[in-house]
Amino acid sequence: MLDWLTTTVKRVRSETPTVKTFTLALPPGSQPYRAGQHYDLRLVAPDGYQAQRSYSIASPPEQVGEVELTVERLDDGEVSTYLHDVVVPGDHLEVRGPLGGYFVWEARRATLPLLLVAGGSGVAPLMAMLRHRAAAGVRLPTRLLYSARTLDDVIFREELGRLTAGDPTLEVAITLTRAQPTGWRGFARRIDAALLREIATPLGSPVTAYVCGPTLLVEAAADALIQIGFAPEHVLTERFGPTGTL
């Protein structure tokens, strides 16, 4: 039985104007987590009122003893606003996990090329997979298609650049849906079947796909992948709900 753990916030890092990564120290003997899993996090007010949310793990399993949760601040969010506006290193946060046995990628068990499709903060669990892949030295052909509103909203941009620079088997394609900087040579539209086909085709077939982000984006992308020939059992999804940041 998984109990609620009290963790200590080690670091808080701003990734974008609306996204922060919280590094939490896990108690010794905590169950190791896998890339793709999440923790439930709960806040308890002095009057006993509780608010609970699930946050995907962004750190790889190799980062033993701590876990990174990359959280987008939602203006009407009960928990995300508290995390962003109030929490500082040294604070304590209650979490339960790691949870999720379905949306998981393990480097040592993987045999197929990998397609990762991210919408906004949905990149978090996919980043755990990419960090785990790099740490494990796996060179299966891998492509990330990442949809964000503007370049400033692209989380982990520099790290993604470093990961691809050292690894010809990894490619990252970014599509900016709301505004593009002058001279932008990446994609500039919402993810559709044609875009997915262009990204996925060089990976061959079969390919395992992980899709994560706002629900509507995830469903459109998953439907499109099946439309272009992916087997349904090779398309795994993690819907984040109605955070409309496509």
Next chain:
Amino acid sequence: MDWTEKDFNDAQRLDGNAAAGLLEQCFGADITANLVQCGSCGREGPLGALHAYIRTPGLVLRCIQCSAVMVRVVETPDAIYLDAQGLTFLRLPVTYASE
């Protein structure tokens, strides 16, 4: 986009994965990777891939093929009620100790 009530409901949809914590409390283990079969249409697949709705009274998991309700979980102050009548089975892998 003109939002209908259906659009609002669709945008709220999550994966069965979102129920991992609550179901772990029920079963003492994470069952999101476990195989389930829909009692209405017979479709088999991992529980984590079902459609989950959490802004209902309690949590509802629906079949992704026929939308039938497969699992309902309701929390009360002193109990969790699990209604799994929409499943024909939930598979729980077991390893038996060798003789």
